[in-house]
Amino acid sequence: DVKVTQSSRYLVKRTGEKVFLECVQDMDHENMFWYRQDPGLGLRLIYFSYDVKMKEKGDIPEGYSVSREKKERFSLILESASTNQTSMYLCASSFAGSGQPQHFGDGTRLSIL
């Protein structure tokens, strides 16, 4: 059974702080993804990675960066947190190739005060 683990379920940080969200998968997936989910907007892709040390911008990368030093771990970094980054953050992983489903973690509810 695929396991995608996000380090925190709930996180509260202050404006201007540097915030790290961690994600680990145990299925040797090539691809890893970070999304944010906001009411009425669905899931929006922030960044993804298709290999170690490789990254690609998604649809809303501004204010975020990522790091993938090992295949199983993908980190999302908020360089200087702002209140409009308060959201639910979801990590996912998948095998490469056509039609491969992404498997999601349970999410991190991040509040920026």
Next chain:
Amino acid sequence: DQQVKQNSPSLSVQEGRISILNCDYTNSMFDYFLWYKKYPAEGPTFLISISSIKDKNEDGRFTVFLNKSAKHLSLHIVPSQPGDSAVYFCAASDTYAGGTSYGKLTFGQGTILTVHP
């Protein structure tokens, strides 16, 4: 520019009846479509998918229909059960966008399904 749209924010159905969730898309290059279910405080769970070369895929109580000419897909749940109450997201993949095969997904806004006992 919303390439995948779920125009119904919510749907309410009686237990035992059929639930039909709809999704429209604009990008004719999408080659796979997927449905996910999400309970509160959990991540989305993959339900069922369909390739663009097919028009129907069935898995137990779940059937997905694809109408390429109308750029429309739907998820049918028969019979509906109270445990099916969740948010349902449709997603689409343009596997070879930009010459790559990363398998990025574009998600709709979601539809809240409530199944009443």
